[in-house]
Amino acid sequence: MTELNQNIDFEIIWKKIHNQTSEEEETLLKQWLSENNAHRKYFDSALHYYTNGSQFANSPAELKKALRNIHRKAGIFSPARNTRIIAITSIAASILFLIYFQFLNLEINPENLGVEQQVQSIVPGSNKAVLILADGTEHDLTSDGNTFTDADGTEIKNTGNSLEYSSKNALSTEIKYNTLKIPRGGEYFLILSDSTKVWLNSETTLRFPVQFAADVRSVELTGEAYFEVKKNTKVPFIVTSGNQNIKILGTQFNVSSYPENQNIYTTLVEGNVEVSMSNNPQINLTLKPNEQSILNSSNNQIQKRIVDINQYVAWKDGRFVFREQPLEEIMGTLSKWYDVQVVFSNERDKKLMFTGNLERYANFGDILAKIEKTNEVSFVIENNTITIN
Amino acid sequence: MKVEDKILVGEIRNRNRKVFEALFYEYYPHLTRYAEGFLFDKHACEDIVQNLFIHFWEKTNQIDIQLSLKSYFYQSVKNRCLNHLRDINVQDKHKILYLEALLNEDDSSGWVDLEIIKKVQDAIAQLPPQMGELFKQKYMFGRKIQDIAVINQISENTVKTQIRRAKEKMRKILIDSSSLKFFF
Known part of the structure; x- marks a missing residue:
């Protein structure tokens, strides 16, 4: 029996490759290298990698060979000749x-x-909303279509199931806010002045500027909404709900932030968004399509997971x-x-x-x-x- | 576990070879590069990932997948690599190898560990702004080089060069004794 080999920390190997070792580290490394061939081989591989990069090209031929290897060792008989690569998502989807x-x-x-008989009076939701203008006046949007003009001349077109903002003026200096309230049993569709589309679910409130500021497009949400943000890489779009900020450059996503749930769910369909806590912007994470972040307001933590987005955005369709x-x-x-x-x-x-x-x-x-x-x-x-x- | 993953695992239990192959093509190329960041040796990496797939096929009934198939594969490869390193007396106290594995994997699929993401974000903050931004777009947002070039109105080659330099700098920053504290 030889004596037990010494462990080396990879930091020393890294420093050696990058010529940063101290004398003491040199000694440790030499000792370790001399202990056995596997050590030497590992060091050489690391040196090769840091000099020449990855050895994996993952060409179709290479992958085929690897798959054959696995088949052979696992005793899986070689597959039918016409096997094609099927995206796993589509298999799962079809099942x-x-x-x-x-x-x-x-x-x-x-x-x-x-x-059956008892529920005839219970009807599904429909297009219902109340618009509160900057001056505090309330307008019930449920009835027929009409057009308002807000104080700064922004035209607001109501069709009875949607509301569209179009600003004719150049950017105004003062930002005026409107609020759209959707009651239980209601939903509404909104086009903001920058052409961003918002689908609002029942029991939801959105506060938004009639015209956006020049440097940031910022709205506040309680409840649930689906956003299709108009792309503008220079002016980020920010959705604030409770203690959460979502920063977007141009993308589609769903936010569910009902006050009775202690979680805020943000589900990304397309593009990318950055989710952070408004009281602690250091805590943030980035979502990719099919990912959902969950902000738990009781323990102030954000986590993310991969979800089937359909479950979270189907309401809009x-x-x-x-x-x-x-x-x-x-x-x-x-x-x-x-x-x-x-x-x-x-x-x-x-x-x-x-x-x-x-x-x-x-x-x-x-x-x-x-x-x-x-x-x-x-x-x-x-x-x-x-x-x- | 996600419904899709449950179905896929169920199909593997039913010996569905097509699903097995689809999973292979989906994960194998990423997992080998992930392993390479720990072991640097092509054959050792191929062995580890291929053996994992064999284990996955043969012992499907015993496998306990907690979160998702993806995290199962990545975690298993990481564990197998760390075992291999233990056998040749290498430690990774400062998680340099773990970071290398994530950087090498190139698709940012493995970036599910919030702790490491936080550390990388801190390091990004120390890069020159444009370089940091490009690195972020590639590794945090998972954008393609092509898309990054279009968004930032620079050539693909510039993006590649900047990202390669950013990686080099990242490694230096992370190894630099002052920032090593992040890794304890």
Whole structure:
């Protein structure tokens, strides 16, 4: 038995390669190198790498060879001749599609529709909004289309389901704010003066300048909205919700910041955004498409994860997509849209997981019937209150 | 675990070779370069990543995937590399190798570790502004060289040169004794 080899810290190897070693480090390195051939070999490889860069070109031929190697060692017989490379996402997507297809195809048996009669008065949400101008005047936008002119001459066009700002003047020096409030059971579409598009979900408030400042485009959000930000690399777009700032140069993303949830969810569809805490800008992270950040306001932490964006942005395209979500969350979402109260008669039911893809403009009874169809829960409806048993 | 990943793992359990191959093509090229940042030896890296795929195929039932398939693959490669380093008596106290692995992997797919991201951000702040910006666009935002060139209105070659210099400087900054404190 030889004596045990000494460990070396890679820092010393790095310094040697970059000619920065001290005498003492030289001695340690020499000792380590002399101990065995594997040590010498590692040092030479590191030197080669830092001089010449990566040895991996990952050419198709190389990859094929590697895959053959794996097949051979794992005892997987060589694949069919016409095997093509399939993007894994599309495989997952097609399998998911099958699952949802089955879910959607659940036949609704009229005899099972215990809740049907009672819910006729409960209608899905629709285009509802109240606009508060800079001078404090409130305008109900639900009715017919009309056009306002704000004090600075900015034209605001209301079509009954959307609101469009177009500024004719050059940038004004004073920034005036308007606020758009969407009640429960409402949604609205807004085009800001820089042509940014915003889809606003139920129970949501957005405060925005009638005309943006020259150096920054900044809006404040409570609730949920989907943004398609007009690209302008010189003037960043910032969305503030609670303790979170999102900085954007031009991109599409969804923000869900309902005050009753302690988390703010930011889901990126396209481009990139930087999420930070307004009270501690040092804590920030960058999202790439399909990533979602979660800011937890109780412990002041931001984390990110990869998600299926469809689940988070489907509302904008008229669908509810739930994937293994607890019933409590699902009912929370539905209650905002159908403007109903939900009562759980036992805690267990809150945690039941459901998956489904539903029409957002569907009759509430159809949706409840689909959930009842699983035989996990039943609903009792009295006026605007749904009790879950 | 994500629903997609559950489905994919389920397909591997059902011995679906096409899914296995799709996963191979998706991850293998990144994982070998990630391993290279730890080991620098092409054959050792190929062995480690290929053995991981074999293990993944043969022991699918025993594999416990906590977060996502991606983090499972990256974490497994990292662990296997660190074991290899332990065997040849190399330590990585200052996470120089870990950073090298992330830089070499080139797609920033492995950049899920917020702790290292924070450290890299601190180092970026010490680069010349334009260089830092380009480095950020490449490694933090995961943009393609081509796109970075268009956005910043400079040539692709300039972007490449700047990023190569930024990498060099990053390594120096991170190795510099004053900033090594970040790594304890």
